[in-house]
Amino acid sequence: DQQVKQNSPSLSVQEGRISILNCDYTNSMFDYFLWYKKYPAEGPTFLISISSIKDKNEDGRFTVFLNKSAKHLSLHIVPSQPGDSAVYFCAASARVGGSNYKLTFGKGTLLTVNP
């Protein structure tokens, strides 16, 4: 049972345009959501996060939006650059006791930004 779903395996956009990556979740106990970026032959790297009590967080060209009622979040990249081409993972955090937490990841979306 997938608790974090990224329904689009791939996305292709033109350089300079907006990239929108989507993610849905089922567990209402998730309290933090994160996006990771992964290049081939490297580990995922943290990009941006958002608390479940917020609906938007922005960091430069990257903005994450959270719609709790719809259990949906999205990552907007504006403007998109060829160097943004990578696999993007959505992740959600749940407490596992005390101050411990663990992340559940979606399967990822391959973003290709064409020059």
Next chain:
Amino acid sequence: DAGVIQSPRHEVTEMGQEVTLRCKPISGHNSLFWYRQTMMRGLELLIYFNNNVPIDDSGMPEDRFSAKMPNASFSTLKIQPSEPRDSAVYFCASSLGRVVYGYTFGSGTRLTVV
């Protein structure tokens, strides 16, 4: 800081052999995670240590898999005996326990069992 260090980067082994993957977390991080990435299942959490103690091993697929963390700077994931379906990329990650910054991942070990 050298980041999370995993070894080896690539491992090719024959079915039935024992495989040991190694991880050195970032100094000062108190949590360590082992993930497996496959096309079918994406990134799956296998096991999670906090202060060297296993907290959640519910993701370990079966008894052939075992993980240890003898001290704060070293962890191993062992598969014995290995099977072709274990072929995947195995990632180790560590964190300070502050969810807002997530985990720091290593570069992974690509395991191929033939």
